[in-house]
Amino acid sequence: xxxxxxxxxxxxxxxxxxxxxxxxxxxxxxKKGSRIIERGENVYLxxxxxxxxxxxxxxxxxxxxxxxxxxxxxxxxxxxTKLPFYNSFFQTTTPPAVELAELLAEVTPxxxxxxxxxxxxxxxxxxxxxxxxxxWDLKGQPERQVILSRWNGYHGSTMAGASLGGxxxxxxxxxxPIPGIDHIDQPHWLEHGAGMTRDEFGLKxxxxxxxxxxxxxxxxxxxxxxxxxxxxxxxxxxxxxxxxEIQRICDQYGILLVSDEVITGFGRTGNWFGCETMxxxxxxxxxxxGVTSGYVPLGGxxxxxxxxxxxIEQGGEFEHGYTYSGHPVACAVALANIRLxxxxxxxxxxxxxxxxxxxxxxxxLRDHPLVGETQSCGxxxxxxxxxxxxGTDGRGTPFDPxxxxxxxxxxxxxxxxxxxxxxxxxxxxxxxxxxxxxxVDELAGLIRLCLDLTLADLQARGWx
Ligand SMILES: Cc1ncc(COP(=O)(O)O)c(C=O)c1O
Numbered sequence: 001x002x003x004x005x006x007x008x009x010x011x012x013x014x015x016x017x018x019x020x021x022x023x024x025x026x027x028x029x030x031k032k033g034s035r036i037i038e039r040g041e042n043v044y045l046x047x048x049x050x051x052x053x054x055x056x057x058x059x060x061x062x063x064x065x066x067x068x069x070x071x072x073x074x075x076x077x078x079x080x081t082k083l084p085f086y087n088s089f090f091q092t093t094t095p096p097a098v099e100l101a102e103l104l105a106e107v108t109p110x111x112x113x114x115x116x117x118x119x120x121x122x123x124x125x126x127x128x129x130x131x132x133x134x135x136w137d138l139k140g141q142p143e144r145q146v147i148l149s150r151w152n153g154y155h156g157s158t159m160a161g162a163s164l165g166g167x168x169x170x171x172x173x174x175x176x177p178i179p180g181i182d183h184i185d186q187p188h189w190l191e192h193g194a195g196m197t198r199d200e201f202g203l204k205x206x207x208x209x210x211x212x213x214x215x216x217x218x219x220x221x222x223x224x225x226x227x228x229x230x231x232x233x234x235x236x237x238x239x240x241x242x243x244x245e246i247q248r249i250c251d252q253y254g255i256l257l258v259s260d261e262v263i264t265g266f267g268r269t270g271n272w273f274g275c276e277t278m279x280x281x282x283x284x285x286x287x288x289x290g291v292t293s294g295y296v297p298l299g300g301x302x303x304x305x306x307x308x309x310x311x312i313e314q315g316g317e318f319e320h321g322y323t324y325s326g327h328p329v330a331c332a333v334a335l336a337n338i339r340l341x342x343x344x345x346x347x348x349x350x351x352x353x354x355x356x357x358x359x360x361x362x363x364x365l366r367d368h369p370l371v372g373e374t375q376s377c378g379x380x381x382x383x384x385x386x387x388x389x390x391g392t393d394g395r396g397t398p399f400d401p402x403x404x405x406x407x408x409x410x411x412x413x414x415x416x417x418x419x420x421x422x423x424x425x426x427x428x429x430x431x432x433x434x435x436x437x438x439x440v441d442e443l444a445g446l447i448r449l450c451l452d453l454t455l456a457d458l459q460a461r462g463w464x
Contacts, residue, residue: 008048011036022157035414040067043432043439045419054439054446055419056429061231061263061380062294065340066434072295075336079329088117088326097326100334104302107272107338111281111304114312117325121262121288122156124299125225128258128284129160130320132223135256135307138314144222144255145180148212152186154232155225155260155286164225166233182216184208186230187238190373190384190395202239206246213253223256223284228274231263231430234423235382237375243278256283256307262299263380266290267341267433270351270378277377283307291334298330346433350378357437361444368451370464372396379433385409385425385454387464399425403463409454416453418446 006014012033020026021034036048043066045053058064065072079096086094101115116131118124129147136144149155151166162170163177166186171177185192185208193201213221224246230236250257259282264274268290271277275285283306288299303311311318324330341347355378362374362381372386373394385405386396399405406422413420413427421428431443458464 008036009033011048042066042068043435051417053414053417053419054431054443056431056443057419057421058430058432059294060289061268061430062289062292064266064268064290064433065293065337065344065346066432069293069295069337069340071336071340072293072333075332076296076329079332083328086328087323089321093326094328094331096328096331096335100326100331103335103338104300108285108302109273109276109281111283111306112285112302113305114303114308116301116303117322117327117331118288118299118301119297119322119324119327119330120156120299121260121286122158122161122299123322124262124286124288124301125155125164125260126158126160127301127320128223128225128286129164131284131301131303131307131311131318132256132258134315134318135310136222138310141219143220146216146221147181147258148209148216148221148224148255149181149183150186150226150230151183152188152233152236153183153225153227153230153260155227156262182212184212186233186236187242188230188233188236189239194395198239199241202241203245205238206242206249209246210249210253213249213255218253218255221253221255223258224250225258225260225286227260227262228264228278228280229269229377229380231380232423234426235375235377235380235428235430237377237382238278243275243280247280258282258284258286260286262286262288263290263430266338267347267350268378268380268430270347270355272347291337292330293337295337296327296330296333297324298327298334300325341433344434350433353437354433354435354440355379357440358431358443361440361447364444365447365451366394368448368455370451370455370458379435380428380430382423382426382428385427399463401425405454405458405463408457409450412450412453412457413446416446416450418443418450420447420450 015034016030038048039046045055104115105113149164153166155161155164163181166183187205189201259275265287269277283304285302292298359376362376365371372384374383387399388397406425410422
Protein backbone atom coordinates (compact mmCIF):
# COMPACT_ATOMS: atom_id res chain seq x y z
CA UNK A 1 0.00 0.00 0.00
CA UNK A 2 1.06 3.60 -0.55
CA UNK A 3 1.44 6.32 2.07
CA UNK A 4 -2.02 7.80 2.51
CA UNK A 5 -1.05 11.00 4.28
CA UNK A 6 0.51 12.58 1.18
CA UNK A 7 -1.22 15.55 -0.45
CA UNK A 8 -1.68 16.06 -4.18
CA UNK A 9 1.25 18.49 -4.16
CA UNK A 10 3.43 15.85 -2.42
CA UNK A 11 2.57 13.27 -5.08
CA UNK A 12 3.24 15.72 -7.88
CA UNK A 13 6.63 16.70 -6.48
CA UNK A 14 7.68 13.07 -6.02
CA UNK A 15 6.38 12.19 -9.47
CA UNK A 16 8.34 15.02 -11.09
CA UNK A 17 11.47 14.04 -9.17
CA UNK A 18 11.55 10.35 -10.11
CA UNK A 19 9.00 9.09 -12.64
CA UNK A 20 9.53 9.39 -16.41
CA UNK A 21 6.03 8.86 -17.82
CA UNK A 22 5.31 7.17 -21.19
CA UNK A 23 4.75 9.46 -24.21
CA UNK A 24 5.39 12.57 -22.12
CA UNK A 25 7.39 15.80 -22.32
CA UNK A 26 9.06 15.32 -18.94
CA UNK A 27 9.95 18.94 -18.36
CA UNK A 28 6.53 20.31 -19.33
CA UNK A 29 4.76 17.83 -17.06
CA UNK A 30 7.06 18.56 -14.15
CA LYS A 31 6.07 22.24 -14.40
CA LYS A 32 2.36 21.49 -14.67
CA GLY A 33 2.09 18.55 -12.25
CA SER A 34 0.36 15.24 -12.95
CA ARG A 35 -3.24 14.59 -12.13
CA ILE A 36 -3.07 11.81 -9.54
CA ILE A 37 -5.82 9.22 -9.96
CA GLU A 38 -6.47 7.42 -6.72
CA ARG A 39 -9.61 5.34 -6.90
CA GLY A 40 -12.10 3.80 -9.35
CA GLU A 41 -15.61 2.36 -9.22
CA ASN A 42 -17.67 1.16 -12.19
CA VAL A 43 -17.11 3.81 -14.92
CA TYR A 44 -15.90 6.52 -12.55
CA LEU A 45 -12.50 7.64 -11.25
CA UNK A 46 -11.54 9.94 -8.38
CA UNK A 47 -8.37 12.00 -8.17
CA UNK A 48 -6.50 12.93 -4.99
CA UNK A 49 -8.44 16.20 -4.77
CA UNK A 50 -11.71 14.25 -4.64
CA UNK A 51 -12.87 15.18 -8.17
CA UNK A 52 -15.00 12.55 -9.86
CA UNK A 53 -14.35 11.77 -13.54
CA UNK A 54 -16.42 9.77 -16.01
CA UNK A 55 -13.74 7.56 -17.54
CA UNK A 56 -14.80 7.50 -21.19
CA UNK A 57 -11.43 5.97 -22.17
CA UNK A 58 -11.62 2.82 -19.98
CA UNK A 59 -8.22 3.65 -18.49
CA UNK A 60 -6.31 3.21 -21.74
CA UNK A 61 -8.86 1.27 -23.83
CA UNK A 62 -8.72 -1.60 -21.39
CA UNK A 63 -10.93 -1.51 -18.27
CA UNK A 64 -13.82 -3.08 -20.16
CA UNK A 65 -15.61 -4.53 -17.12
CA UNK A 66 -15.18 -1.27 -15.19
CA UNK A 67 -13.40 -0.65 -11.91
CA UNK A 68 -13.90 -2.61 -8.70
CA UNK A 69 -15.05 -5.99 -10.04
CA UNK A 70 -14.73 -8.31 -7.07
CA UNK A 71 -14.55 -11.50 -9.17
CA UNK A 72 -11.29 -10.35 -10.75
CA UNK A 73 -9.85 -9.21 -7.44
CA UNK A 74 -10.74 -12.57 -5.86
CA UNK A 75 -9.24 -14.50 -8.76
CA UNK A 76 -5.95 -12.62 -8.41
CA UNK A 77 -5.88 -13.05 -4.64
CA UNK A 78 -6.64 -16.76 -4.78
CA UNK A 79 -4.03 -17.42 -7.47
CA UNK A 80 -1.38 -15.32 -5.73
CA THR A 81 -2.00 -17.24 -2.54
CA LYS A 82 -1.80 -20.63 -4.24
CA LEU A 83 0.96 -20.02 -6.79
CA PRO A 84 2.01 -16.45 -7.62
CA PHE A 85 4.31 -17.49 -10.44
CA TYR A 86 5.57 -20.41 -12.36
CA ASN A 87 6.85 -20.43 -15.91
CA SER A 88 5.79 -22.25 -19.06
CA PHE A 89 9.35 -22.80 -20.33
CA PHE A 90 11.11 -26.17 -19.95
CA GLN A 91 8.09 -28.41 -20.47
CA THR A 92 6.05 -27.09 -17.52
CA THR A 93 2.97 -24.91 -17.16
CA THR A 94 0.19 -23.97 -14.72
CA PRO A 95 -3.56 -24.72 -14.64
CA PRO A 96 -4.72 -21.10 -15.22
CA ALA A 97 -2.60 -20.79 -18.38
CA VAL A 98 -3.96 -24.04 -19.80
CA GLU A 99 -7.55 -23.22 -18.91
CA LEU A 100 -7.29 -19.74 -20.41
CA ALA A 101 -5.84 -21.19 -23.63
CA GLU A 102 -8.88 -23.47 -23.82
CA LEU A 103 -11.32 -20.60 -23.16
CA LEU A 104 -9.65 -18.34 -25.73
CA ALA A 105 -10.00 -21.07 -28.34
CA GLU A 106 -13.70 -21.09 -27.50
CA VAL A 107 -14.40 -17.33 -27.70
CA THR A 108 -12.24 -16.55 -30.73
CA PRO A 109 -13.24 -17.34 -34.35
CA UNK A 110 -13.08 -21.02 -35.35
CA UNK A 111 -9.69 -20.90 -37.11
CA UNK A 112 -8.03 -20.28 -33.74
CA UNK A 113 -7.18 -23.26 -31.55
CA UNK A 114 -3.81 -22.14 -30.17
CA UNK A 115 -2.44 -19.16 -28.29
CA UNK A 116 1.06 -17.81 -27.58
CA UNK A 117 1.07 -15.69 -24.43
CA UNK A 118 2.98 -12.43 -23.96
CA UNK A 119 2.92 -9.63 -21.41
CA UNK A 120 1.50 -6.80 -23.54
CA UNK A 121 0.25 -5.81 -26.97
CA UNK A 122 3.71 -4.67 -28.04
CA UNK A 123 5.23 -7.99 -27.02
CA UNK A 124 2.40 -9.75 -28.84
CA UNK A 125 3.34 -7.91 -32.03
CA UNK A 126 7.01 -8.80 -31.55
CA UNK A 127 5.81 -12.41 -31.45
CA UNK A 128 3.80 -11.82 -34.63
CA UNK A 129 6.95 -10.79 -36.53
CA UNK A 130 8.96 -13.77 -35.22
CA UNK A 131 6.14 -16.17 -35.99
CA UNK A 132 5.29 -14.86 -39.45
CA UNK A 133 8.92 -15.03 -40.59
CA UNK A 134 9.39 -18.46 -39.05
CA UNK A 135 6.26 -19.69 -40.84
CA TRP A 136 7.56 -18.65 -44.26
CA ASP A 137 11.01 -20.13 -43.49
CA LEU A 138 9.36 -23.45 -42.71
CA LYS A 139 7.25 -23.20 -45.85
CA GLY A 140 10.48 -22.99 -47.86
CA GLN A 141 9.95 -19.33 -48.80
CA PRO A 142 12.48 -17.53 -46.58
CA GLU A 143 12.52 -14.55 -48.94
CA ARG A 144 9.00 -13.72 -47.73
CA GLN A 145 10.12 -11.27 -45.04
CA VAL A 146 8.26 -8.02 -45.57
CA ILE A 147 5.36 -7.12 -43.33
CA LEU A 148 3.03 -4.40 -44.56
CA SER A 149 1.09 -2.08 -42.28
CA ARG A 150 -0.43 1.38 -42.38
CA TRP A 151 0.57 4.95 -41.72
CA ASN A 152 -1.13 6.18 -38.55
CA GLY A 153 -1.71 2.61 -37.39
CA TYR A 154 -0.62 1.83 -33.83
CA HIS A 155 0.94 -1.49 -32.87
CA GLY A 156 2.89 -0.66 -29.72
CA SER A 157 6.08 0.97 -28.62
CA THR A 158 8.82 -1.69 -28.64
CA MET A 159 11.22 -1.64 -31.61
CA ALA A 160 8.94 -4.07 -33.44
CA GLY A 161 5.64 -2.52 -32.36
CA ALA A 162 6.70 1.03 -33.21
CA SER A 163 8.11 -0.16 -36.56
CA LEU A 164 4.88 -1.92 -37.49
CA GLY A 165 3.01 1.16 -36.37
CA GLY A 166 2.79 4.11 -38.70
CA UNK A 167 3.39 6.96 -36.29
CA UNK A 168 6.07 9.02 -38.00
CA UNK A 169 6.93 10.91 -34.82
CA UNK A 170 7.81 7.57 -33.20
CA UNK A 171 9.94 6.49 -36.17
CA UNK A 172 11.83 9.76 -35.89
CA UNK A 173 13.25 8.70 -32.51
CA UNK A 174 15.63 5.73 -32.64
CA UNK A 175 16.05 5.01 -36.33
CA UNK A 176 12.81 3.16 -37.02
CA PRO A 177 11.27 1.30 -38.71
CA ILE A 178 13.46 -1.80 -38.50
CA PRO A 179 14.16 -3.40 -41.91
CA GLY A 180 11.49 -5.44 -43.64
CA ILE A 181 8.47 -3.32 -42.71
CA ASP A 182 6.68 -1.09 -45.21
CA HIS A 183 3.59 1.11 -44.90
CA ILE A 184 0.57 2.08 -46.99
CA ASP A 185 -1.85 4.95 -46.40
CA GLN A 186 -4.69 4.57 -43.93
CA PRO A 187 -8.37 4.17 -44.90
CA HIS A 188 -9.23 7.61 -43.51
CA TRP A 189 -11.93 9.06 -45.75
CA LEU A 190 -11.67 12.51 -44.18
CA GLU A 191 -7.98 12.73 -45.02
CA HIS A 192 -7.74 10.92 -48.34
CA GLY A 193 -11.27 10.47 -49.71
CA ALA A 194 -12.27 13.91 -51.06
CA GLY A 195 -14.68 13.62 -53.98
CA MET A 196 -15.46 9.95 -53.33
CA THR A 197 -18.23 8.15 -51.50
CA ARG A 198 -17.03 6.22 -48.49
CA ASP A 199 -17.56 2.92 -50.28
CA GLU A 200 -15.63 4.02 -53.35
CA PHE A 201 -12.85 5.25 -51.12
CA GLY A 202 -12.77 1.95 -49.15
CA LEU A 203 -11.99 0.03 -52.34
CA LYS A 204 -9.38 2.57 -53.37
CA UNK A 205 -7.66 2.43 -49.95
CA UNK A 206 -7.61 -1.38 -50.03
CA UNK A 207 -6.14 -1.14 -53.52
CA UNK A 208 -3.08 0.56 -52.01
CA UNK A 209 -2.26 -2.82 -50.43
CA UNK A 210 -2.27 -4.52 -53.83
CA UNK A 211 -0.12 -1.75 -55.31
CA UNK A 212 2.40 -2.14 -52.50
CA UNK A 213 2.47 -5.93 -52.85
CA UNK A 214 3.26 -5.54 -56.56
CA UNK A 215 5.89 -2.88 -55.82
CA UNK A 216 7.67 -4.99 -53.15
CA UNK A 217 7.16 -8.24 -55.08
CA UNK A 218 4.41 -10.73 -54.20
CA UNK A 219 6.99 -13.42 -53.35
CA UNK A 220 8.61 -11.14 -50.76
CA UNK A 221 5.53 -10.15 -48.77
CA UNK A 222 4.92 -12.19 -45.63
CA UNK A 223 1.91 -10.52 -44.00
CA UNK A 224 -0.33 -7.52 -43.68
CA UNK A 225 -1.23 -6.22 -40.20
CA UNK A 226 -3.97 -3.75 -39.30
CA UNK A 227 -6.34 -2.73 -36.53
CA UNK A 228 -9.97 -3.44 -37.54
CA UNK A 229 -10.72 0.10 -36.34
CA UNK A 230 -7.67 2.32 -35.78
CA UNK A 231 -7.72 3.30 -32.13
CA UNK A 232 -4.77 5.47 -31.12
CA UNK A 233 -4.77 7.01 -34.61
CA UNK A 234 -8.15 8.61 -33.79
CA UNK A 235 -10.91 5.96 -33.86
CA UNK A 236 -10.92 5.76 -37.63
CA UNK A 237 -13.69 3.41 -38.73
CA UNK A 238 -12.92 2.26 -42.27
CA UNK A 239 -15.59 2.19 -44.99
CA UNK A 240 -17.58 -1.07 -45.12
CA UNK A 241 -15.91 -2.01 -48.43
CA UNK A 242 -12.37 -1.84 -47.04
CA UNK A 243 -11.74 -5.02 -45.03
CA UNK A 244 -13.50 -7.48 -47.37
CA GLU A 245 -11.31 -6.17 -50.21
CA ILE A 246 -8.18 -6.43 -48.00
CA GLN A 247 -9.13 -10.04 -47.27
CA ARG A 248 -9.56 -10.74 -51.00
CA ILE A 249 -6.13 -9.27 -51.78
CA CYS A 250 -4.42 -11.24 -48.97
CA ASP A 251 -6.06 -14.42 -50.29
CA GLN A 252 -5.08 -13.68 -53.88
CA TYR A 253 -1.40 -13.24 -53.02
CA GLY A 254 -1.34 -15.87 -50.28
CA ILE A 255 -0.09 -13.45 -47.64
CA LEU A 256 -0.96 -13.81 -43.97
CA LEU A 257 -3.53 -11.45 -42.51
CA VAL A 258 -2.87 -10.25 -38.96
CA SER A 259 -5.65 -8.53 -37.04
CA ASP A 260 -4.31 -6.39 -34.21
CA GLU A 261 -7.19 -6.71 -31.74
CA VAL A 262 -5.45 -5.11 -28.75
CA ILE A 263 -8.21 -2.49 -28.61
CA THR A 264 -10.98 -4.09 -30.67
CA GLY A 265 -10.81 -7.51 -28.98
CA PHE A 266 -13.11 -8.67 -26.19
CA GLY A 267 -16.31 -6.91 -27.11
CA ARG A 268 -15.30 -3.36 -27.97
CA THR A 269 -16.95 -3.36 -31.41
CA GLY A 270 -20.08 -5.31 -30.44
CA ASN A 271 -18.65 -8.71 -31.34
CA TRP A 272 -16.04 -10.65 -29.41
CA PHE A 273 -13.43 -9.55 -31.96
CA GLY A 274 -13.22 -6.69 -34.45
CA CYS A 275 -12.46 -9.07 -37.33
CA GLU A 276 -15.97 -10.50 -36.86
CA THR A 277 -17.43 -7.00 -37.15
CA MET A 278 -15.37 -6.31 -40.27
CA UNK A 279 -15.86 -9.72 -41.87
CA UNK A 280 -12.25 -10.92 -42.14
CA UNK A 281 -10.62 -14.31 -41.38
CA UNK A 282 -7.22 -13.41 -39.93
CA UNK A 283 -4.40 -15.96 -39.65
CA UNK A 284 -3.03 -14.32 -36.50
CA UNK A 285 -4.67 -12.06 -33.97
CA UNK A 286 -2.85 -9.92 -31.38
CA UNK A 287 -4.66 -9.25 -28.10
CA UNK A 288 -3.95 -7.57 -24.73
CA UNK A 289 -5.82 -4.90 -22.71
CA GLY A 290 -9.43 -6.19 -22.58
CA VAL A 291 -8.38 -9.81 -22.00
CA THR A 292 -7.91 -8.92 -18.30
CA SER A 293 -9.78 -5.60 -18.45
CA GLY A 294 -6.38 -4.12 -17.61
CA TYR A 295 -6.48 -5.38 -14.01
CA VAL A 296 -3.10 -7.07 -14.58
CA PRO A 297 -0.89 -7.08 -17.70
CA LEU A 298 -1.43 -9.85 -20.24
CA GLY A 299 -1.13 -10.05 -24.01
CA GLY A 300 -0.65 -12.64 -26.68
CA UNK A 301 -1.27 -13.90 -30.16
CA UNK A 302 -4.01 -16.23 -31.33
CA UNK A 303 -2.47 -18.50 -33.92
CA UNK A 304 -4.71 -19.75 -36.71
CA UNK A 305 -4.50 -23.35 -37.78
CA UNK A 306 -2.82 -22.48 -41.10
CA UNK A 307 0.21 -21.20 -39.16
CA UNK A 308 -0.06 -23.37 -36.04
CA UNK A 309 -0.01 -26.61 -38.05
CA UNK A 310 3.27 -25.67 -39.73
CA UNK A 311 4.92 -24.45 -36.52
CA ILE A 312 3.83 -27.56 -34.62
CA GLU A 313 4.38 -30.24 -37.26
CA GLN A 314 7.49 -28.95 -38.99
CA GLY A 315 8.96 -26.33 -36.68
CA GLY A 316 10.94 -28.09 -33.95
CA GLU A 317 11.77 -25.67 -31.15
CA PHE A 318 10.40 -22.10 -31.55
CA GLU A 319 13.20 -19.99 -30.08
CA HIS A 320 11.01 -17.33 -28.52
CA GLY A 321 9.17 -16.59 -25.28
CA TYR A 322 8.88 -14.28 -22.31
CA THR A 323 9.30 -14.91 -18.57
CA TYR A 324 5.68 -13.90 -18.12
CA SER A 325 4.23 -15.90 -21.06
CA GLY A 326 1.21 -17.51 -19.41
CA HIS A 327 1.67 -15.78 -16.03
CA PRO A 328 -0.70 -17.71 -13.74
CA VAL A 329 -2.10 -14.66 -11.92
CA ALA A 330 -2.73 -12.80 -15.18
CA CYS A 331 -4.36 -15.89 -16.68
CA ALA A 332 -6.55 -16.42 -13.60
CA VAL A 333 -7.74 -12.80 -13.84
CA ALA A 334 -8.40 -13.21 -17.58
CA LEU A 335 -10.51 -16.30 -16.89
CA ALA A 336 -12.57 -14.39 -14.32
CA ASN A 337 -12.86 -11.43 -16.70
CA ILE A 338 -14.11 -13.46 -19.67
CA ARG A 339 -16.54 -15.41 -17.49
CA LEU A 340 -17.91 -12.15 -16.10
CA UNK A 341 -18.29 -10.76 -19.62
CA UNK A 342 -20.31 -13.84 -20.53
CA UNK A 343 -22.46 -13.76 -17.37
CA UNK A 344 -23.28 -10.10 -17.86
CA UNK A 345 -23.72 -10.53 -21.66
CA UNK A 346 -21.46 -7.54 -22.21
CA UNK A 347 -20.77 -8.22 -25.88
CA UNK A 348 -24.49 -8.56 -26.65
CA UNK A 349 -25.23 -5.41 -24.65
CA UNK A 350 -22.71 -3.43 -26.70
CA UNK A 351 -24.09 -4.87 -29.94
CA UNK A 352 -27.80 -4.42 -29.17
CA UNK A 353 -28.14 -1.67 -26.55
CA UNK A 354 -25.26 0.62 -25.59
CA UNK A 355 -23.49 0.60 -28.98
CA UNK A 356 -26.56 1.71 -30.98
CA UNK A 357 -27.35 4.32 -28.30
CA UNK A 358 -23.83 5.72 -28.47
CA UNK A 359 -24.05 5.79 -32.29
CA UNK A 360 -27.27 7.83 -32.03
CA UNK A 361 -25.66 10.20 -29.53
CA UNK A 362 -22.68 10.83 -31.80
CA UNK A 363 -24.91 11.38 -34.81
CA UNK A 364 -26.97 13.89 -32.86
CA LEU A 365 -23.79 15.77 -31.88
CA ARG A 366 -23.38 16.75 -35.53
CA ASP A 367 -25.78 19.63 -34.92
CA HIS A 368 -23.16 21.27 -32.68
CA PRO A 369 -21.36 24.19 -34.36
CA LEU A 370 -17.94 22.71 -33.55
CA VAL A 371 -18.61 19.17 -34.78
CA GLY A 372 -17.88 17.95 -38.31
CA GLU A 373 -17.61 14.22 -38.98
CA THR A 374 -18.57 11.75 -36.27
CA GLN A 375 -17.94 8.00 -36.33
CA SER A 376 -18.67 5.13 -33.99
CA CYS A 377 -18.32 1.36 -33.87
CA GLY A 378 -19.65 -0.49 -30.82
CA UNK A 379 -18.32 1.42 -27.83
CA UNK A 380 -15.65 3.45 -29.56
CA UNK A 381 -16.42 6.80 -31.16
CA UNK A 382 -14.86 9.98 -32.52
CA UNK A 383 -15.91 13.49 -33.40
CA UNK A 384 -13.94 15.93 -35.49
CA UNK A 385 -13.72 19.51 -34.25
CA UNK A 386 -14.09 21.99 -37.13
CA UNK A 387 -13.85 25.77 -37.47
CA UNK A 388 -16.86 25.94 -39.80
CA UNK A 389 -19.41 23.44 -41.07
CA UNK A 390 -19.39 24.17 -44.78
CA GLY A 391 -20.36 21.57 -47.37
CA THR A 392 -22.69 18.67 -46.88
CA ASP A 393 -20.32 15.73 -46.49
CA GLY A 394 -19.31 16.45 -42.90
CA ARG A 395 -15.78 17.56 -43.74
CA GLY A 396 -16.08 21.17 -42.58
CA THR A 397 -13.15 23.58 -42.40
CA PRO A 398 -10.40 22.43 -40.07
CA PHE A 399 -8.69 24.58 -37.45
CA ASP A 400 -5.05 25.51 -37.80
CA PRO A 401 -3.37 22.48 -36.16
CA UNK A 402 -0.94 24.82 -34.38
CA UNK A 403 -3.84 26.07 -32.25
CA UNK A 404 -4.21 22.61 -30.71
CA UNK A 405 -7.95 23.01 -30.36
CA UNK A 406 -8.31 19.34 -29.38
CA UNK A 407 -6.18 19.99 -26.31
CA UNK A 408 -8.34 23.00 -25.42
CA UNK A 409 -11.42 20.77 -25.57
CA UNK A 410 -9.66 18.05 -23.59
CA UNK A 411 -8.89 20.62 -20.88
CA UNK A 412 -12.59 21.48 -20.58
CA UNK A 413 -13.42 17.79 -20.40
CA UNK A 414 -10.99 17.10 -17.58
CA UNK A 415 -12.12 20.24 -15.78
CA UNK A 416 -15.73 19.10 -15.92
CA UNK A 417 -15.46 15.48 -14.91
CA UNK A 418 -14.93 13.75 -18.25
CA UNK A 419 -11.94 11.80 -19.54
CA UNK A 420 -12.01 12.18 -23.31
CA UNK A 421 -8.87 11.95 -25.45
CA UNK A 422 -7.72 14.32 -28.19
CA UNK A 423 -5.91 13.04 -31.29
CA UNK A 424 -5.16 16.30 -33.02
CA UNK A 425 -8.60 17.89 -33.32
CA UNK A 426 -10.38 14.54 -33.15
CA UNK A 427 -12.01 13.84 -29.78
CA UNK A 428 -12.29 10.14 -29.04
CA UNK A 429 -13.85 7.83 -26.49
CA UNK A 430 -13.88 4.12 -25.65
CA UNK A 431 -15.92 3.81 -22.44
CA UNK A 432 -16.17 0.67 -20.26
CA UNK A 433 -18.40 -2.02 -21.75
CA UNK A 434 -20.32 -2.31 -18.47
CA UNK A 435 -21.83 1.11 -18.95
CA UNK A 436 -25.62 1.24 -18.99
CA UNK A 437 -27.85 3.00 -21.51
CA UNK A 438 -28.51 5.63 -18.81
CA UNK A 439 -24.76 6.16 -18.50
CA VAL A 440 -24.50 6.62 -22.28
CA ASP A 441 -26.99 9.46 -21.88
CA GLU A 442 -25.05 10.87 -18.93
CA LEU A 443 -21.92 10.77 -21.08
CA ALA A 444 -23.77 12.50 -23.93
CA GLY A 445 -24.73 15.37 -21.61
CA LEU A 446 -21.15 15.75 -20.41
CA ILE A 447 -19.76 15.76 -23.96
CA ARG A 448 -22.25 18.43 -25.06
CA LEU A 449 -21.46 20.57 -22.02
CA CYS A 450 -17.74 20.35 -22.74
CA LEU A 451 -18.28 21.19 -26.43
CA ASP A 452 -20.32 24.26 -25.41
CA LEU A 453 -17.59 25.38 -23.01
CA THR A 454 -14.97 24.81 -25.71
CA LEU A 455 -16.99 26.88 -28.19
CA ALA A 456 -17.35 29.76 -25.73
CA ASP A 457 -13.62 29.60 -24.99
CA LEU A 458 -12.67 29.58 -28.70
CA GLN A 459 -15.04 32.50 -29.35
CA ALA A 460 -13.41 34.43 -26.51
CA ARG A 461 -9.99 33.76 -28.08
CA GLY A 462 -11.31 34.89 -31.47
CA TRP A 463 -10.54 31.49 -33.07
CA UNK A 464 -14.07 30.90 -34.39
C1 LIG B 1 -3.82 -1.77 -31.62
C2 LIG B 1 -2.73 -1.77 -30.59
N1 LIG B 1 -1.75 -2.67 -30.70
C3 LIG B 1 -0.76 -2.74 -29.80
C4 LIG B 1 -0.73 -1.89 -28.71
C5 LIG B 1 0.38 -1.98 -27.73
O1 LIG B 1 -0.05 -2.53 -26.55
P1 LIG B 1 0.80 -2.33 -25.20
O2 LIG B 1 0.76 -0.87 -24.87
O3 LIG B 1 0.13 -3.23 -24.23
O4 LIG B 1 2.19 -2.78 -25.51
C6 LIG B 1 -1.76 -0.96 -28.55
C7 LIG B 1 -1.79 -0.05 -27.39
O5 LIG B 1 -2.56 0.87 -27.31
C8 LIG B 1 -2.78 -0.88 -29.52
O6 LIG B 1 -3.77 0.02 -29.44
